Amino acid sequence: MMQEQNTIPGKTTGLVAYMTMIGAIIAIFMNLEPKNDFARFHIRQAFGLHLMFHAFALFSSVWYSQYALYGLYLCYVVLWVYGFLGAINNKKQVVPIVGPYFQKWFTFIQ
Template sequence: MTEQTIKEGKTLAIVSYMTFVGLIIAIIMNLEKKNPFTSFHIRQMLGLILMLLVSNVSEQYINSWLGTVLWTITFVSWLFGLYNAIQGSDKPIPVVGEYFQEWFRNIN
C-alpha cells in the first residue's frame, strides 16, 4: 500500500477498533472510498468480534477458565490490531489474522 492510501484510511482504521459501533461507522464511511488500508483493519476487527463471541460462549457454556483465557487472547489481539492501525501498518493479527482476511474478503 502507498503512504497516501495509509494516510487517507488511518482514521477510519482506528475508528473500526472502537467497539462494535465504531466498526459499523467505519464500514459505512468506507463504502464509497473503499480504502484498502481501512478495509484490512475492518476485516481484522470483524474477526476479533467473532473471537469475542467464541470466548463468551465458551465461558458461559463450556468452562469459565477457558472463556477467560480466550477473552484475554482476544484482548491482546485487539491491542495488537489497534497498535498497527495507529502505526499505519497492515500486519495481520498473529495466527488468525490471515484467516480473517480470507473469510471477510468480500468486505471492501
C-alpha cells in the first residue's frame, strides 16, 4: 500500500535552491510567478549559505590555512544539511546563527 506524500507548494523550488549557487539563482527565477512564501524562505537561506561559503573561501584563500578551510567546509556542510532537511520536512526553520540575518539581508528575493 502506497503512502500519500505531503507535498506543499514551493517545495521543489526550495530544494533546488540548495543545489549550488546556480541552483539558488535558478530557484529565484522559478519563484517569480507564482510567488511562494515557503520557496522564498528557503531560497534566502540557501542563497545566504552559498554566498557566505564563497566569500569566506575567497577570503581564506588569500591567507591559506588548511585548518581554516576544514572549519569552513565543516560549517558549510552542517548548515547546508540543516537547511536542506528543513526543506525536505516542509519546515521553515532558519539555519543556526546566520539564518535570521539571511532573511533580513536578502529581502530583494521575492
